Structures are given as structure tokens and as C-alpha cells.
Amino acid sequence: MIDFAIILGGFADALxxxxxxxxxxxxxLGQFVGAVPGVGPVTxxxxxxxxxxxxxxxxxxxxxxGVNKGGLVGGAVPAIxxxxxxxxxxxxxxxxxxPMTKNGKPEKALKMALYSSVTGDAFSDVVLITVAPLIAMxxxxxxxxxxxxxxxxxxxxxxxxxxxSMSKGIAAAAFGLFFATVGLDPENSxxxxxxxxxxxxxxxxxxxxxxxxxxxxxxxxxxSMIRGKSMAAVTISxxxxxxxxxxxxxxxxxxxxxxxxxxxxxxxxxxxxGLDSSAAAFMSYATAKQTSRxxxxxxxxxxxxxxxxxxANSAVSGANLIPMLTLGIPGNIAAALxxxxxxxxxxQPGPLLFHEQGRLIYGLFGTLLMANILxxxxxxxxxxxxxxxxxxxxxxxxxxxxxxxxxxxxxxxGGLFGVGVMFFFALLGYFMNAFGYSIIVFVIAFFLGxxxxxxxxxxxxxxxxxxxxxxxxxxxxxLFGLAIVSVYWFGIRTNKKKE
Amino acid sequence: xxxxxxxxxxxxxxxxxxxxxxIPHQTEIVDSGWLKPATLPKITSIFIIIAGMLHFIFPTGKxxxxxxxxxxxxxxxxxxxxxxxxxNLIGFIMATPILISVIMAMIKERRPFWLIAGILLLPAxxxxxxxxxxxxxxx
Amino acid sequence: xxxxxxxxxxxxxxxVPVFAQAQDWSPKSSIKLQIGFGAGGSTDIMGRLIASxxxxxxxxxxxxxxxxxxxxxxMFSTLMNKKPDGLTLGVGVNVPILLNLALRGDKLxxxxxxxxxxxxxxxxxxxxxxxxxxxxxxxxxxxxxxxTKDAIAVGYDAxxxxxxxxxxxxxxxxxxxxxxxxxxxxxxxxxxxxxxTLACLAGxxxxxxxxxxxxxxxxxxxxRHSYALNVKTLIEEGYNYYIDPYFxxxxxxxxxxxxxxxxxxxxxxxxxxxxxxxxxxxxxxAKPYNLGSDGTKEMMTNGETDVKALIEAGK
Numbered sequence: 001m002i003d004f005a006i007i008l009g010g011f012a013d014a015l016x017x018x019x020x021x022x023x024x025x026x027x028x029l030g031q032f033v034g035a036v037p038g039v040g041p042v043t044x045x046x047x048x049x050x051x052x053x054x055x056x057x058x059x060x061x062x063x064x065x066g067v068n069k070g071g072l073v074g075g076a077v078p079a080i081x082x083x084x085x086x087x088x089x090x091x092x093x094x095x096x097x098x099p100m101t102k103n104g105k106p107e108k109a110l111k112m113a114l115y116s117s118v119t120g121d122a123f124s125d126v127v128l129i130t131v132a133p134l135i136a137m138x139x140x141x142x143x144x145x146x147x148x149x150x151x152x153x154x155x156x157x158x159x160x161x162x163x164x165s166m167s168k169g170i171a172a173a174a175f176g177l178f179f180a181t182v183g184l185d186p187e188n189s190x191x192x193x194x195x196x197x198x199x200x201x202x203x204x205x206x207x208x209x210x211x212x213x214x215x216x217x218x219x220x221x222x223x224s225m226i227r228g229k230s231m232a233a234v235t236i237s238x239x240x241x242x243x244x245x246x247x248x249x250x251x252x253x254x255x256x257x258x259x260x261x262x263x264x265x266x267x268x269x270x271x272x273x274g275l276d277s278s279a280a281a282f283m284s285y286a287t288a289k290q291t292s293r294x295x296x297x298x299x300x301x302x303x304x305x306x307x308x309x310x311x312a313n314s315a316v317s318g319a320n321l322i323p324m325l326t327l328g329i330p331g332n333i334a335a336a337l338x339x340x341x342x343x344x345x346x347x348q349p350g351p352l353l354f355h356e357q358g359r360l361i362y363g364l365f366g367t368l369l370m371a372n373i374l375x376x377x378x379x380x381x382x383x384x385x386x387x388x389x390x391x392x393x394x395x396x397x398x399x400x401x402x403x404x405x406x407x408x409x410x411x412x413x414g415g416l417f418g419v420g421v422m423f424f425f426a427l428l429g430y431f432m433n434a435f436g437y438s439i440i441v442f443v444i445a446f447f448l449g450x451x452x453x454x455x456x457x458x459x460x461x462x463x464x465x466x467x468x469x470x471x472x473x474x475x476x477x478x479l480f481g482l483a484i485v486s487v488y489w490f491g492i493r494t495n496k497k498k499e
Numbered sequence: 500x501x502x503x504x505x506x507x508x509x510x511x512x513x514x515x516x517x518x519x520x521x522i523p524h525q526t527e528i529v530d531s532g533w534l535k536p537a538t539l540p541k542i543t544s545i546f547i548i549i550a551g552m553l554h555f556i557f558p559t560g561k562x563x564x565x566x567x568x569x570x571x572x573x574x575x576x577x578x579x580x581x582x583x584x585x586x587n588l589i590g591f592i593m594a595t596p597i598l599i600s601v602i603m604a605m606i607k608e609r610r611p612f613w614l615i616a617g618i619l620l621l622p623a624x625x626x627x628x629x630x631x632x633x634x635x636x637x638x
Numbered sequence: 639x640x641x642x643x644x645x646x647x648x649x650x651x652x653x654v655p656v657f658a659q660a661q662d663w664s665p666k667s668s669i670k671l672q673i674g675f676g677a678g679g680s681t682d683i684m685g686r687l688i689a690s691x692x693x694x695x696x697x698x699x700x701x702x703x704x705x706x707x708x709x710x711x712x713m714f715s716t717l718m719n720k721k722p723d724g725l726t727l728g729v730g731v732n733v734p735i736l737l738n739l740a741l742r743g744d745k746l747x748x749x750x751x752x753x754x755x756x757x758x759x760x761x762x763x764x765x766x767x768x769x770x771x772x773x774x775x776x777x778x779x780x781x782x783x784x785x786t787k788d789a790i791a792v793g794y795d796a797x798x799x800x801x802x803x804x805x806x807x808x809x810x811x812x813x814x815x816x817x818x819x820x821x822x823x824x825x826x827x828x829x830x831x832x833x834x835t836l837a838c839l840a841g842x843x844x845x846x847x848x849x850x851x852x853x854x855x856x857x858x859x860x861x862r863h864s865y866a867l868n869v870k871t872l873i874e875e876g877y878n879y880y881i882d883p884y885f886x887x888x889x890x891x892x893x894x895x896x897x898x899x900x901x902x903x904x905x906x907x908x909x910x911x912x913x914x915x916x917x918x919x920x921x922x923x924a925k926p927y928n929l930g931s932d933g934t935k936e937m938m939t940n941g942e943t944d945v946k947a948l949i950e951a952g953k
Contacts, residue, residue, distance in 0.1 A: 043677065046677030046682075047677075050690060053690070140827060140831035141831055142831070143828065143831055144817065144828070144833060186818050187818050189796070189800075191708075191742075198707050198708040198712035198746075199706070199707035199708075199712045200707070201708030201711060201712065202676075202707055273824065323827070327827065327830065328823070328826075328845060328846075329823045329824070329826060329827050330823060343920050343921040344683070344687075344920055344921055345920070352845070352849045413706075414703060415705060454818065454820060457818055458817050458818065458819075461815050461818075462815060462833070464815050
């Protein structure tokens with residue numbers, strides 16, 4: 001069945017200089033905008049789409065894929081250097097990335113982020129290229145009840161991130177879930193908690209909440225700490241040992257299981273269409289922490305923490321294309337934008353795509369792999385640039401970061417209202433942090449909340465009062481069982497161990 | 500009574516006000532379907548109340564709230580909010596240099612190079628990239 | 639009476655520019671085209687396609703802005719207060735606007751006549767879709783089949799679809815399990831995975847008809863679809879309900895007549911240009927369909943009555 005001429009032709013198309021040029025442009029642009037708080041690859045892709053109208057299909061897609069993949073790498077840069085994630089996906093990277101910077105090893109952290117990002121991405125690309133149709137068929141069998149079970153399981157994993165106070169953790173999660181219910185209710189589309197603001201019909205903008213909780217309070221804290229002459233935002237000592245600036249093969253190899261696990265989690269969550277995959281990084285982080293021999297070192301600059309989050313969030317990007325290319329169903333907004341670009345060029349993603357456009361698909365596969373390689377090299381070059389920029393004084397870096405947060409959220413939410421929401425959550429985030437209520441737990445619960453409520457509504461309506469139907473859903477039952485086990489394992493057992 | 504313990508009470512009160520005041524006023528009542536608009540919000544608010552009360556009675560973890568530092572953070576917050584308001588009023592190009600100047604004054608940045616970079620070059624380059632190159636209007 | 643008055647006023651406003659310089663207006667600075675939805679959706683794509691079409695044909699500069707929220711309600715709430723100088727326009731979809739006006743009009747700042755209407759871009763094509771191997775081929779057979787079964791799961795992704803299914807359920811006495819989805823694409827996913835039996839779709843289905851995975855058993859527009867002329871509408875099957883979604887362009891009320899006609903002409907030309915036609919067909923499988931300035935206004939006014947009737951029927 002497989003026609004090698006088409007495969008070779010496709011890969012040859014991907015390797016033309018013309019095509020590589022657009023991939024490279026995309027990667028460079030993506031890494032740059034990813035590093036700018038608030039803008040993120042999705043906004044960059046939406047802005048870039050009109051520019052791709054004039055291109056042939058393959059370079060157009062190549063450019064967008066470059067932006068997307070570059071953005072995932074770029075988002076980690078400010079997360080590691082100034083504790084301000086560039087994109088919501090990179091939120092979990094702050095957990096261990098920033099402590100490494102404080103320990104004087106920013107370059108090592110950035111390199112580890114880059115390597116694990118590229119590895120996770122390559123993993124999911126290979127899965128996409130080799131077994132996409134198979135995975136897509138399995139993903140189709142995940143109905144609303146299974147998705148709900150998966151959501152419950154995801155919530156149970158949060159228990160591992162709660163920290164030293166279970167009651168505060170539960171409160172933080174409940175608040176996060178509550179804020180996720182703002183906007184139209186899933187079943188009857190009635191507005192909730194909008195206080196007269198029609199912008200809230202669609203819910204609180206993700207980017208406003210993520211940056212408001214995670215980035216802005218940190219910027220204010222850092223600005224408040226400056227008294228008198230401000231220092232460079234990050235000082236890297238000139239006499240630093242070489243081992244602290246690079247990631248050795250032994251270190252990378254020691255993270256192999258963490259990276260593999262992150263890649264698998266990211267690929268699974270990415271392959272299920274409609275699932276918000278921003279939580280993939282957190283789930284990977286939580287499992288890495290729990291399976292580690294030294295869980296207490298997480299959050300204090302453990303290199304495994306970075307490996308876990310970056311491999312997972314990058315693995316999502318390749319896997320998102322699985323339902324898109326095989327079924328025509330976009331896995332997330334980035335994939336929806338790529339579909340749009342394909343369709344503008346008259347290419348219909350979906351069941352007939354492999355048959356009708358085989359050469360383009362293999363060209364796309366080749367492009368994915370090339371984007372990955374270019375991402376690695378651009379990332380390594382970019383490191384030097386970031387290291388220079390971050391040598392500027394704190395006064396400049398943090399006022400820039402504040403302004404970029406404002407502009408980024410303004411662009412991606414389409415108005416100052418989104419910026420206002422960001423400031424509201426900045427206040428909330430500051431207080432929660434000061435009183436020891438986990439912001440991370442809040443943010444994950446918020447990320448998961450919308451899909452949780454929708455799948456709950458779907459499941460209740462499918463069951464329609466007849467709970468016996470559940471017994472015919474083995475996958476859901478297994479996931480519910482795993483959720484109970486993980487609450488015990490991550491929450492109760494860990495807490496007991498401490499006592 | 501420690502601040503940590505008190506925070507539980509505040510959380511519980513927030514949960515109560517959600518349950519009895521905000522949720523009834525800000526949701527509509529529907530007569531069909533399994534999941535009502537107010538169902539999940541109510542469940543979360545009950546969790547908030549229980550967790551808050553539990554924490555009030557059996558506090559765990561710790562709170563590190565420094566009033567003086569928080570006031571300074573609050574000041575930056577107020578300045579930025581005013582900056583935002585100004586952007587709405589007189590536009591990005593006019594408001595941003597004012598906002599950055601005030602912030603720079605607050606943290607006593609005196610070096611002319613960084614002052615110029617922050618107050619003039621930064622807003623100008625953002626404007627150039629966003630408004631001019633990308634054709635996306637700024638406020 | 640009030641409608642008549644409006645009609646007279648509109649007519650008067652239309653008369654003035656005929657005597658003045660009819661088509662001489664061109665924008666002094668760039669036109670802001672606000673889209674009531676986020677980036678990447680079908681309205682967004684459409685708006686950007688039309689904008690680049692107009693730019694190409696007239697040389698005007700058009701800036702596209704996304705103002706998402708409430709299916710366009712957020713955008714139109716601010717658009718109504720903008721200066722009616724032709725430099726700020728909005729792209730929206732009639733259904734969410736009409737529905738919100740009918741359900742909670744007292745909370746919205748605008749009415750239908752808070753705007754001047756420029757054009758419609760396309761008409762959305764709504765279909766009831768099932769898996770290709772289902773043992774029925776049209777809506778009548780589906781209803782007969784459903785009567786022999788326990789509650790059948792039906793997917794929807796927007797309030798009006800829920801109202802139509804409820805109305806059908808009431809009229810036929812069949813109980814359906816209504817399963818809300820986030821988008822047409824997710825409904826197709828559930829349909830292919832066997833989690834729902836029937837899906838209410840608006841365009842996303844067309845490529846699956848070609849591939850033979852899905853089939854259409856009914857249309858819930860007023861008229862049949864050009865690509866599937868053999869499929870009957872619900873109205874023909876005896877269920878008098880329909881939704882005709884129009885994507886349209888509006889401006890704040892009080893647009894001077896010459897500006898309005900210049901805009902209407904420019905957009906009409908762009909909408910029917912070969913390039914836009916092809917792009918619309920490629921992305922949304924839709925044909926351009928412009929009712930013109932007056933026609934759009936009429937469509938909105940009539941739509942209000944029809945939506946109210948549907949709400950009653952779907953209760």
C-alpha cells in the first residue's frame with residue numbers, strides 16, 4: 001500500500017532550501033514571541049496566517065509549524081530566567097527552572113529545557129509519523145464518560161503538588177475550578193458571573209489568568225525588592241565552572257526516564273482531541289516528583305523538574321496533529337490554525353487526506369522533523385542572546401516584562417478588559433502566595449475546569465440517571481480506579497511519610 | 500491567632516458569600532437538563548467553605564505576610580492600574596512613558612542610559628513592532 | 639408603525655447621497671474591521687479574507703481586530719458607541735445576536751436598529767448528520783427508528799440547535815438525550831466514535847460526506863443545500879423549524895448615506911471576487927451570499943420574529 005515514491009517525494013519537498021527557509025523563519029519568530037510574556041505561539045500563528053496566503057501549501061504550513069514549535073521552546077526562557085512564563089504551557093517550568101537560575105545555573109537550566117523540549121517533540125513526531133491512524137482510532141473510543149474519568153484522574157494527580165497543607169490545597173483547587181465556571185454554562189448556555197461584562201461570556205481568558213497569577217505578582221515583587229541601584233537581573237559569575245553552564249551527556253541520560261514519561265504523557269493528552277493540554281506539563285511534573293527518590297529536591301532547582309515539564313508540553317504539539325491529520329479534528333487552537341491554513345490552500349484535512357495529498361503529508365512530516373532540528377540550533381544560538389539581555393539591570397528587565405505582559409494580553413484577548421482581568425488575578429495571586437495557598441494547584445484546576453464541567457454534563461446526560469451504564473465502560477472504570485490510587489499515593493501517603 | 504489560621508476563616512467567609520450571595524445572583528435558573536448552571540459553582544463553594552473551616556481549626560503550612568513589603572507591592576499595583584487607565588484614556592504612546600517614568604522613579608533608577616531605554620526606546624519599539632509591523636492597533 | 643418610520647428614515651437617508659457625490663467617499667485612514675470572535679474560527683477567517691479582498695480591490699487599508707465574547711455580543715456592545723464615520727465596522731453572526739436579544743434583551747445595550755447594515759457574506763448550512771452505516775436515510779425514517787428505541791443521544795454545540803431538537807422532541811413525542819459539545823468538530827468525533835447517534839452540524843460535515851463516513855438525513859435551514867439537493871428540510875418533513883445563520887457586516891448607526899453605499903459596494907465586490915469565492919469555498923465550503931445593505935437589515939428584523947417563535951417551540 002505504501003508508495004515509497006510519494007514518501008521520498010514528500011521528504012524531498014521538505015528538504016528544499018525554500019521550504020527550510022520558511023521553517024527557520026517560523027522557528028526564529030516563534031522562539032522570540034514565545035519568550036515575550038502573553039503573546040505566545042497561538043497569537044503569533046493567528047497573526048501570521050494572512051501572510052501565508054500567498055505561499056504554496058507546504059511552506060505555509062512549514063512556517064506555522066515553525067512558529068508553534070519555536071514558541072514552545074521560547075516560552076521556557078522567561079520562565080527560567082525571571083520566573084515569568086512566556087506562555088501558559090511553560091507555567092510549570094518556573095517551578096524548578098527559576099530556582100536553578102537563583103542557584104546561578106541559568107544556562108544549564110535553559111539548555112536542559114531546550115534538550116528535553118526537542119526530545120519530547122521528536123518523540124511525538126515519530127509517533128505521529130508511524131502510528132497516527134491507529135492512535136486516532138483509539139482516541140475516538142474515548143467518549144465523554146472516559147474523558148470525564150480522565151479529568152478526575154488529572155485532578156487526583158494535583159494532590160501530589162499540594163505541598164504542606166492539604167486544606168489550603170483543596171481551597172486553592174476549589175477556587176480554580178470555581179473561576180473556570182465563569183461564562184456560559186455548558187448545558188444551557190446561560191451567562192454566569194459576568195457582572196455585566198459580555199467579554200466574560202466565553203469565560204475568563206486563559207492567558208490573563210495564567211499571567212496574572214504567575215507572572216505579574218512576581219514582577220511586582222521583584223520591583224519592590226529593588227532599593228537604590230539595581231543589579232543585573234541575573235548575574236552569571238565569570239569564574240563559573242564549565243559543568244554549571246552546560247548539560248553533560250551523563251546528566252541528560254540520567255533524565256531519560258523523566259523525559260520519556262513526559263513525552264508519553266504529552267503525546268497521550270495531545271492525541272485526544274479537545275482536551276486542553278496545558279495541564280500536560282503539570283501532570284508530568286507531578287509524576288516525576290512522586291516517582292523521584294528525592295521528591296523534596298523538586299522546587300529547589302532539580303533538573304528533572306525542567307526535563308519533565310518541557311518534554312511534556314512540547315510532546316503535545318506533534319500529537320495534536322494526530323486527530324487533525326487523520327480525522328480532520330483539531331486537537332487544540334494551534335492545530336485549528338494549521339487546519340485553517342491548509343484549507344485556505346484548498347487542502348481538506350480528514351479521512352481522505354493521506355489518500356489525496358500523500359506527498360504533502362510526507363512533506364509535512366519531513367518539515368516537522370526539520371523544524372525540530374532547527375529549533376535545537378536556533379535555541380542554542382538564542383541562548384547567548386537571552387544571556388546578554390538578561391544581564392541588563394532589574395529595573396529595566398522588570399518594567400519591560402510588565403509592559404510586555406500588558407501588551408501581550410491586550411493583543412491576544414483583543415482589549416484592555418483582558419488586561420484588567422490579568423491585574424485582578426495578579427492581586428489574588430499575590431495574596432494566595434503570601435498566605436501559602438498553592439498558585440500552581442489553582443492554575444491547573446482552572447485549566448482543567450472547563451473541560452471537567454463539560455464532560456460532567458455530557459456524562460450525566462448520556463447516563464440519564466442509569467448509572468449501570470458505567471459498568472459497560474471499562475476504560476472509565478480503570479481511570480476512576482487509578483484516580484483513587486493516586487489520591488492515596490500522591491496525597492495521603494506522602495503526607496504520612498512526612499510526619 | 501496567627502495570620503495562617505485567620506486565612507482559613509477568610510476563605511470560609513469567601514465561600515459562604517459565593518454560596519449565598521454571588522451564585523444566586525449571577526446565575527440563571529433553568530428547568531431542564533442534568534447539570535444546572537449553578538451546580539458546579541455551588542459544589543466548589545461548599546469545598547471552599549469546608550477547606551477554610553478545617554484550616555481555621557487545624558492550621559497547617561505557614562503564611563509569610565510582610566505588611567511593609569506588601570504595601571510596596573500594592574503601590575506598584577496601584578501605579579500600574581492607573582497606567583492602564585491612562586492607556587485607555589490617552590493611548591499607549593502617551594501613557595506608557597509616564598508609567599515607566601513613575602516606576603523608574605520609585606525604584607530610584609538614575610542611570611541615563613537605562614532611563615532612556617526604558618522610558619523612550621521600549622515603548623517606541625513595542626509600538627513599532629505591534630502597531631506598525633504587525634498592523635495590530637494598540638490602545 | 640415603528641418599522642414604517644424606520645423604513646422611511648432609512649429611505650430618506652438613502653436618497654440624500656444620490657444627489658450628493660454618490661461613490662466619492664474613500665476612507666481617510668485605515669478602516670478597523672472588528673470580528674466578534676477569537677482568532678482562528680470561521681468568522682475570523684472570513685473577516686480576514688474579505689478584508690484582504692477589499693484592500694486589493696480598492697487600495698484601502700483595513701485592520702482586522704478580534705473582539706471575542708458572547709458570540710459577538712461583546713464586540714457589538716462597544717461598536718454601537720463608535721463614531722459612524724465608516725472607519726469602524728463589525729463582523730458578526732446573526733444567530734447568537736438575535737438569540738441574546740430575544741432571551742435577555744433587557745441586559746444588552748443594543749437593539750437591531752442600533753446599527754447600519756452593510757452586507758452579508760455567507761449563509762451557514764445546517765444539517766442533521768448520522769454515521770453512513772445507520773439504518774435510515776432520511777428524517778422520517780430516523781423518527782420511526784427512534785420511536786422503537788430508548789432515548790437516542792443527539793449532539794449539539796449551540797443553543798438554537800438545542801431548541802430545534804427540543805421542538806422536534808415535543809412535536810414527535812420522542813425523548814432525546816441532548817449532549818452538548820464544544821464545536822462541530824467535537825460532535826463529529828463523538829459521532830464517529832459512536833457516542834452520539836445524530837449530530838447538528840453547520841458545515842463541518844461536508845468533507846465527511848465525500849469520504850463516505852457520514853450521511854445527511856435532514857436540513858434545518860429554510861431551503862435545501864446546493865451540494866445535497868436530495869436531502870429534505872425539516873420544514874418539508876412537517877417540523878416547522880429552521881435556523882438560517884448569516885455572517886454579516888454592520889456599522890454604528892448613523893452612517894452617512896454616501897459612506898454606506900461606498901462601503902456596501904466595496905464589500906459586495908470583494909465578497910463576489912473570484913479569489914474570495916475560492917477561499918470561502920476552500921475553508922468553509924460556502925458560497926458568497928450578499929443580501930445587500932437593505933436585505934441584511936430586513937434579514938435581521940425578520941430573524942428576530944423567527945427566533946422568538948423557535949424559543950417558544952423549544953421550551
